[in-house]
Amino acid sequence: MNQPDKPGFVPEVVYRAYLGGLLTHDLQQCHASFQQWLEADTGLRSTYEDLVRRSLYQVGDLWERGQISVATEHLATANSESLLNLTYPRLFAQPRNGKSAVITCVPNEYHQIGGKMVADVFELHGWRGYFLGANTPEGEAITLIAEKRSEVVALSVATTFGLAEVVSATALIRAAFPEVAILVGGQAFRWGGKERVERLLGVRCLTSLGELEAWIKEHDNHV
Numbered sequence: 001m002n003q004p005d006k007p008g009f010v011p012e013v014v015y016r017a018y019l020g021g022l023l024t025h026d027l028q029q030c031h032a033s034f035q036q037w038l039e040a041d042t043g044l045r046s047t048y049e050d051l052v053r054r055s056l057y058q059v060g061d062l063w064e065r066g067q068i069s070v071a072t073e074h075l076a077t078a079n080s081e082s083l084l085n086l087t088y089p090r091l092f093a094q095p096r097n098g099k100s101a102v103i104t105c106v107p108n109e110y111h112q113i114g115g116k117m118v119a120d121v122f123e124l125h126g127w128r129g130y131f132l133g134a135n136t137p138e139g140e141a142i143t144l145i146a147e148k149r150s151e152v153v154a155l156s157v158a159t160t161f162g163l164a165e166v167v168s169a170t171a172l173i174r175a176a177f178p179e180v181a182i183l184v185g186g187q188a189f190r191w192g193g194k195e196r197v198e199r200l201l202g203v204r205c206l207t208s209l210g211e212l213e214a215w216i217k218e219h220d221n222h223v
């Protein structure tokens with residue numbers, strides 16, 4: 001994370017307050033901490049990964065150990081997802097560059113926050129990021145790529161059982177669009193699988209927003 005200059009901004013303290021808000025169903029507290037993080041100007045990537053992703057991974061660990069209820073986990077997710085939209089004034093501050101990406105979760109993949117973050121990173125860099133959300137049939141993504149003439153399609157997968165869907169979705173997309181760049185990513189790759197998908201024609205596996213930003217910059221410089 002970039003070291004923020006804001007006097008009084010201590011990332012660990014703000015993170016703890018945000019996580020506390022998630023676990024006690026206190027959206028007002030979460031909102032205040034999220035705003036504090038935004039105002040510290042650490043950048044979108046830091047807000048999304050050091051605050052939101054980190055806290056949701058923690059929520060997931062607590063849920064897995066049976067230390068919080070499913071209701072708390074669902075509330076934490078819904079609250080986090082709605083707060084992401086506070087970044088919109090910054091995302092849309094610059095003009096669009098005429099390029100677009102279609103971002104989607106594979107069939108049966110219900111984890112959609114990572115994909116939403118990916119779409120927002122494209123928007124931050126001046127692209128249109130068309131985000132189709134959870135559990136989207138590949139045919140719908142293919143129709144949209146054709147309609148928008150998108151240069152890129154990004155697939156998000158969080159569950160290990162979703163990796164097989166990634167393989168079949170990329171095959172269908174590649175058959176329909178020989179030239180489109182295909183990116184895949186998501187926490188499913190925390191447990192392996194990167195080599196398996198990168199063996200597919202023209203597929204890049206990126207697992208963080210930092211890697212995505214580097215890819216976008218490289219792509220923008222070459223076109």
Ligand code: B12
Nearest residue numbers: 057060109110111112113114156159160184185186187206
């Ligand atoms: C919220 C949540 C849910 C919600 C999701 C709702 C929603 N609106 O998204 C619901 C309740 C639906 C759910 C369901 C399930 N879940 Co769940 N869930 C979570 C939880 C707590 C948070 C997910 C999240 O948003 N994380 C934060 C985001 C920001 O992180 P991220 O997805 O990794 O994305 C980042 C990167 O990976 C990257 N990225 C993501 N996609 C892409 C794509 C590209 C191209 C790029 C470049 C980058 C990129 O960008 C993001 C920023 O860094 C996680 C815990 C965890 N560790 O995340 C478990 C977790 C993912 N779930 C898990 C499980 C097991 C399930 C269920 C099977 C539970 C069940 N028995 O029903 C079901 C599966 C449903 C399905 N078919 O998909 C496991 C997965 C384990 C595994 N090995 O597969 C986890 C890890 C919990 C755990 N600790 O065990 N879940």
